[in-house]
Amino acid sequence: MPAVALIIATFTSPERISTNPQFFLWLLPLVAAIAVVYKATKVSKIKIAPFLKEAAVLFGSIVIFMVVTAIVLCALAWLIIE
Amino acid sequence: MAQPSKQNHIVLLLTVGLLAWFVPGAGHFILNQKKHAIIIFITIAVTFCIGLYAGSIGVIDPVGAKPWYVAQIMNSPIVAAIGYLTRTGNYPVYGRPNEVGQLYTSIAGLLNLLCIVNAVYMAHLQRTQAIEE
Numbered sequence A: 001m002p003a004v005a006l007i008i009a010t011f012t013s014p015e016r017i018s019t020n021p022q023f024f025l026w027l028l029p030l031v032a033a034i035a036v037v038y039k040a041t042k043v044s045k046i047k048i049a050p051f052l053k054e055a056a057v058l059f060g061s062i063v064i065f066m067v068v069t070a071i072v073l074c075a076l077a078w079l080i081i082e
Numbered sequence B: 001m002a003q004p005s006k007q008n009h010i011v012l013l014l015t016v017g018l019l020a021w022f023v024p025g026a027g028h029f030i031l032n033q034k035k036h037a038i039i040i041f042i043t044i045a046v047t048f049c050i051g052l053y054a055g056s057i058g059v060i061d062p063v064g065a066k067p068w069y070v071a072q073i074m075n076s077p078i079v080a081a082i083g084y085l086t087r088t089g090n091y092p093v094y095g096r097p098n099e100v101g102q103l104y105t106s107i108a109g110l111l112n113l114l115c116i117v118n119a120v121y122m123a124h125l126q127r128t129q130a131i132e133e
Helices: A002-010 A021-042 A048-081 B002-022 B026-030 B034-055 B066-072 B078-086 B095-132
Strands: none
Touching: A021 A048, A021 B034, A021 B095, B002 B026, B002 B095, B026 B034, B026 B095, B034 B095, B066 B078, B066 B095
């Protein structure tokens, strides 16, 4: 029972999340979830290895696109400021 | 004769849609797509739980964050029960934990909406193919 109470208690108070570069790592599990669920709705038959490969490719594509977008926005901001 | 068949078709689609909303992946499960169902259930449940862990149940706020709540309630009707608990304001959450929690729980809800639509479409296709055969 104490273990169950402890687990429930973790959901009643927020975690400490500070504003630092590591904050952006919170993006990765979310992108992984989006890639896996999207692929699960698109593939008619699921075989583990090809499914994981396709989900990994989609995950990588989203992350790379977001990194490129961030770099472009940073460059634009730098150009405007300078 | 065509009318009862059409009614059955609509009832089937509604059942699949409602089941998929009540339990993520259940729509695919009754369509015999068990692997899809397991993957969808685990992924959506884990994403939703990460959101609640990061921001606490206070991120489900039907009073102060209605647009987020609309997306969150797509997860399951359980969200409405959590919303009933938190509407009193006893679980305040601000700043980054609130942002992360709302993002995770809302995106989990929107992913489940995608799965609901997909399950209903698959049910429609299976039924139409069965009638044609």
